[in-house]
Amino acid sequence: MESKIVVIGGGTAGVRLARQLGVHGVDVTVLGEEPHAPYNRLLLAEVLAGRYGPEVIALPEAPVRRGVRATAIDRDLRLVHCADGTSVAYERLVLATGSNPVLPPLRGLAGELPDGVHPFRTLDDCAALSAAVRPGIHAVVVGGGLLGVSAARALAARGARVVLAQQGEHLMERHLDVSASQLLRGHLESLGVEVHTECRVRGLRGTAVELADGYVLDSELVVLACGVRPRIGLAHAAGLEVRRGIVVDDELRTSDPYIYAIGDCAEHDGQVYGLAGPALEQADVLASVLTSGQELTSAPELTSAPELTSAPELISASPRYTGTRALTRLTLTGPGPATAGPLDLAAFGDPTPRPGDDVVQLADATRGAYRKVVVRGDRLVGGVLLGDLAAVGALARAWEGDEALPESVPLLHLLTNDGGL
CATH class of the missing domain: 3.50.50.60 (FAD/NAD(P)-binding domain)
Structure with a gap:
């Protein structure tokens, strides 16, 4: 062919x-x-x-x-x-x-996955999990990144009793700062998910999960969501x-x-x-x-x-890929910590400021909303919005286009519903 x-x-x-x-x-x-x-x-x-x-x-x-x-x-x-x-x-x-999917180097995990232990990357993985999950089943999700959070929320929606074990200090460390992660944790806990951070998994005993301190999480279903x-x-x-x-x-x-x-x-x-x-x-x-x-x-x-x-010569100049300024969005359905609707999340760049950066941050614990942007000079370098994404459109345009922020707009206005832009 x-x-x-x-x-x-x-x-x-x-x-x-x-x-x-x-x-x-x-x-x-x-x-x-x-x-x-x-x-x-x-x-x-x-x-x-x-x-x-x-x-x-x-x-x-x-x-x-x-x-x-x-x-x-x-x-x-x-x-x-x-x-x-x-x-x-x-x-x-x-x-x-x-x-x-990354399969961590755990004791009891060699060659074929044990019965009841699943990755979560393909439609076949999804089908196998769907067949195994049932209301009341004890499930452990290993990994607190985007994939692990999504899997834990989905299993909880199916009625499973879910424990989420995250080795790092807070959930979705790659995308969120500590404050946003705490709100996300509250949302998952409101769905019945038991969240453990700074929790290193050492091995598996069938579907029982052994932690580094020797404690064993009894479960009937394990999802490995340790990244890709x-x-x-x-x-x-x-x-x-x-x-x-x-x-x-x-x-x-x-x-x-x-x-x-x-x-x-x-x-x-x-x-x-x-x-x-x-x-x-x-x-x-x-x-x-x-x-x-x-x-x-x-x-x-x-x-x-x-x-x-x-490489062959081109008659006309080719387009070029110069990189993508990516924005991550996620919607977690179900009741939030203080609302009856889903929890929306958007994150871009690096939300951790360096010395000299300007930081604008708004938090509304009653509504479960959090907004933060980091500005370096006249450019956005990172941000997190949780619970209320009204400003995300304008911020996304400024971030993805690497646009200079107008001097006439106070930084606080970046977090208003139109992004101040």
């Missing part, structure tokens, strides 16, 4: 790229390892909670060969070998392999440059000029994002790169593994 462009990975980034290329009539084949139609991984918690059916989170249709796992890349012949014995020839190859790691195995085996992710330049090109990488598996300018926003932006930029000039028609034939300097 031959295709001008082959995409390995049928997730958000791969599907977005395929659809963008399809608009230009480009021949593209997507190899999707999962047997399901592509879906929005961000909404898996809603499926687990029983609010959505799997069909609701399906992505727009794309030319995906489902259940096909790529096993090797032959760069000399420009072939992708698959587990089903087939091979696909390419003119350009795009790695959108995403990420794998870029899937770089194919790239590494093919001899591409990899660090934390697959290293790409501003055209999303790897160390092989005929191979690109986007999404969770890509590392650009030292940054691995692991978020949907950057993955979509990278897909859009790469679609423009691949359809600009003579990119798909001027490539010389390969006789050996190419060097980066042998």
